[in-house]
Amino acid sequence: MHTLKALFLTAVMLWCAACGGQPVDADLKAAREQYSQGYYLQSETGYERYLQRNPQGEFRKEAWNRLLNIALNIKGDLERSVSLLEAMSLEESHDKLERWKIMYQLGDIYMQLGKRSKAVETLEKSLMLAEDMPEQTVKTQLRLARIYRLQGNYDLVMEALNNCAESASTNEDKATCLYELAQSYSLINNWGLVRKALEQLLALDNVDEERRAMATFLLAEAFEYAHDYDKVRSLLESIRETYPNPKVVEARLRALKGQK
Template structure:
């Protein structure tokens, strides 16, 4: 136990290189040690947050998964961290592969399922795969067990549709979000603000104004709402006349 105690002491004092060596030695000489999970956790933490050595983090996390992956909760945590590391390395296919393994280990845990799907959707969006973004976020909303989690999935879905000018789908997602009960004031305000964006894009300035005025005191930054209201046209534009049918 001398190595693990020395490693803890070095880690607590910020001597991370010394701690790293002792944690590594502990793993080598204590194949059945009770503190192996602690050693793996500290080594991966040092690799990622202290040294920024993501390639080493991949090796550590994959080895950690082989040893501790029999426990679904631990397996999910390891694979989720591995997915984040691959994303940092710019290896999106391997990141997606890691998060897909997360989904397998998230069965029966709505919080893990929600977090994994939300993270995967953001990766798909970075990749420009908006069909996968939509399907993943729809599944995310369906599987979420709490209103706030479901709302987050629907908000991300609406945002993603707005990025590709899918205004109708974005509005539908936000309207579904706003029907949820038990939402926090901030979540409600953020959704209303995005919905106002959509109505403004459609040049329905009256409805835009109504929505923005409804969140003047609840939006996280009221000055942004005030600025938006101040820049709205005073009058509703004339509807674009329809062309008469050709004779």
């Protein structure tokens, strides 16, 4: 009976090894323990060895993510993080969503490094990966728009944000795109288009109350630019209780006294 049980267990272990579900590699086991105890440099070496020795290992994603966390959040090594993400993107080439996540994060790190052109190039690739994924498309377009704005390229800003609003699958995402669009138009003093974007936003249902209040505040600014002070007062009065900082609204209302 004991012999049959031993043979059965041996057969199971051999089957697991053949299907890739082998017992945890010693390097990986040690790396996990060291990571959980905060010995990150030692665990880094173990995860690296695991990746080198197990090109088809089932825990490679865990190893890559732990190495990235050590590089990015423990060491603050952005250049190393870039190298890891680039390698990860090649390994995840079969999974569009995972590759989008990697490329989106890579674009963010390029921005932290001050490499705006490289960030744009990477995010444009992530935008292609996000096709048929509205949430990821919106996030990428918003990030691209902010970089274009830093570059002073307002044609691309407006194109990205208009596409963002069209791509949005929820009113909340659409409102975010329209608010960013209105803010961008305000930076170039195109107050007519500020009003148009904000009026579209305020016509949407199921939009966060704070977002609606902020949009109303910016719309009041657009009407103030047009010297329509009655409309400004009406808009500001409507958000006395909902604007994130009511004192700002009160100060604006006081400043309007005497304006006709």
